[in-house]
Amino acid sequence: MEWETVIGLEVHAQLATRSKIFSGAATAYGAEPNTQACAIDLGLPGVLPVLNREAVRMAVKFGLAIGATIAPVSVFARKNYFYPDLPKGYQISQYDLPVVATGQMTITVDGAVKTIGITRAHLEEDAGKSLHEDFHGSTGIDLNRAGTPLLEIVSEPDLRSAKEAVAYMKKLHALVRYLEICDGNMQEGSFRCDANVSVRRKGDSRFGTRAEIKNLNSFRFVERAINFEVERQIELIEGGGAVVQETRLYDSVKDETRSMRSKEEANDYRYFPDPDLLPLEIGAALIGEVRATLPELPDAKQQRFRSDYALSDYDAEVLTATRELADFYEAVVRSAGCDAKLCANWVMGDLSAALNEANLEITASRVDADRLAGLLQRIADDTISGKLAKQVFETMWQEGATADAIIEREGLRQITDSSAIEAIIDRIMADNPGQLAQYRAGKDKLFGFFVGQAMKATQGKANPQQLNELLKRKLDA
């Protein structure tokens, strides 16, 4: 039996506003519990919500970036349910009239390009947090997160594998960061998703019964949770059972999903328009204003990197993964004025490795774009070899000096004088008659031995290409 997986994702992106969506309290992460919750966030009697216009602009920005319809009128609705960390007993969300509708995004998986429909994106407030540790059998409530603005982005059930789901989520992740509407920090929960997963027999036109896996906060968990769930559902059906519609939780330690509540136990949220908030009207003026702030989007940038810098698909994709990395790369190319591919190799290679090791973001790189460009210029003009350049880079990373200063100080300037190199080769040949004889008798491998000796004698400064040529000529003479 051949099975097809059907997945739809609901991604929650926390909007990077300074204050909450309906109050003036700060949204910063990690503060002492309940120090960033005002009377409105606490749901005290008599308080009223006032919509944060910045959150609206961010939602519009997202909508424009995915080619969606921006609703001229959208409505905030109350989603009613009781939970200790939901202060008002309802969450202000959007229900039948969301701010963003029908957009799309393309993903590339195994070389194939696929368009994924985005049904809608709506604004809503986050709830607080329940803290079960430290209270001796009781639960503590931290309402700092209550009222934090979220954009819930709902895809069509267009995804057909965990891999596609991850590709889609990564693409969204890059997009919201490009747009600077979400910091994308998944550990802090700024970007997380629920996955609706079902399976059906290949060729079936009807969808199977779906299970919703809640709160996946890493790409790895998305992939593993979906794969587990797909296996579970197939085994269930093949064993004669049936999938029940339910909400499931992914346990990353046991790597399994388990039932949280069934459809019967599901809340009746009793949605209705929030009478405290007027319908949200978005006119052409606001849309135009926001459109003017749209940056170059990842797809367009990738395309430009391929054509302007003659980069491969892979290089272009890696270098445009974040706006900061792309900006850094372009700054290096501009400043170095040399081979864009060489710049790409260094940014993606040594620089990225050093950043990873030091656990630094590109914006905090200890070697800035100008200095890296300075080093690459010395490679391009043959002042130093690529190999020595790695050593110079190390020193730059540690000390923060320019490449030229280090090259000068440590006398690393490459030896490109043929007669000097020839003299060294002659001496080595004279000092090693045995190896010379063997080489000439046909033991080609020994060529490496002579290169090594020459490099050692020049402390690695001989121009490698030049050395190779001269050595070959002399040994084969």
Next chain:
Amino acid sequence: MHNSTIAQLAEGLRAGRFSSLELTQAFLQRIERLDPGLNCYVTVTAEQALAEARAADARLAAGNAGPLTGIPISQKDIFCTQGVRTSCGSRMLDSFVAPYDATVVERFKQAGAVMLGKLNMDEFAMGSSNETSFYGPVRNPWDTGCVPGGSSGGSAAAVAARLTPGATGTDTGGSIRQPASFCGITGIKPTYGRVSRWGMIAFASSLDQGGPMARTAEDCALMLQVMAGFDERDSTSVDRPVPDYRAALGGSVEGLRIGLPKEFFGEGLDGEIATVLQQAIDELRKLGATVHEISLPNMGLSVPAYYVVAPAECSSNLARYDGVRFGYRCEAPKDLHDLYCRSRGEGFGAEVKRRILIGTYALSAGYYDAYYLKAQKIRRLISEDFRKAFEQVDVIVGPTAPSVAFKFGEKTADPIAMYLSDIYTIAVNLAGLPGMSVPVGFCGRLPVGMQLIGNYFDEARLLNVAHRYQQVTDWQTRAPEGCA
């Protein structure tokens, strides 16, 4: 002093005939003497009032006093007051002290008014007789065996009994107008959005509106001047200039077109009330108004529509009272479910629970379209009726309530009968229009109110008509026995 209107008291203060401190002390003494028999006040803030009075006297002496500086005012206990308990008439909030002032309270403070205390009300403003208050019912000063109306019963009775010159009220389905009518005072529910709801504890957010209750239209004008205006903390408040209400009082009524909806004068209206009303309408006619019969065909649907919309919103608005963060919490809860059930079960009274249940039902999946959505459609029909009516007339006149104040216990066993006491006022809330009740006579010893309904933001005209009427009549000067 206590028989004077706010306008007269303000003049006395400015002329230095008495100080705010003396005035405040006089009212505090009256409250101490008379309130135990009436139960208008949930909290009397004597000390704070005296301090505010002294500050007001200083302001008066310095010559930077406003019209209400030094005037004692009392707040319905639905308006949050920083540092003073705000109970909303409920056990649920018996110990709740807000860390903020409602905008209305703040504005009275800025105006230099003196707060005497917090007034009794139906629990969470749900009731038409004040019998649902956790603090016991308020008694009608005209007949202490009768209800004062509700939900702003404490406000109406306190004004009538001269236990305050003016009080705030809120009106979701008639809660300012009906008690004003039952207690023989003047009260106006402004256009929805005219007065900020910030800090005013919500019952049904799309209907709730605060307004003044006083003895005369002129006093209401003075108070509304302070209360009205845009507030960025309330998204439903309207950013529109506030006219000079007092200046508008002098306008002529000559040529005013008055509409009498035939639906208001049919079956169900007490005959004696009809007679009293007819006399009041005749007075208006003598002042130069013309009278026209109009029709509001969907009026009969207003009570059923209201009893879907208001409970639906209340069921959601009152979800925050869960025993977790503030308000009443049951003793030793076993678990979360027990905490919820018992805190809410013990903290809320029967009428509040009834409305939460009705509202929860009306919003439930599968019933939403049949109830909530349909009620919203009816709301639009009713607004449309009014829109058409105001193409023909300037002001609509009718009874405020179908009867005068009724006896305690008379309607508590029959919620529908109780709900019908707001039959003439509810439509005004559904449409968001301004409505007013003016005392126009008596049936036996109990007062009768006339309702004036205006077009959107036409409060000045309502106050003007009421004021002209009060210049040629003296019902507003009558005091209940023992209160004069």
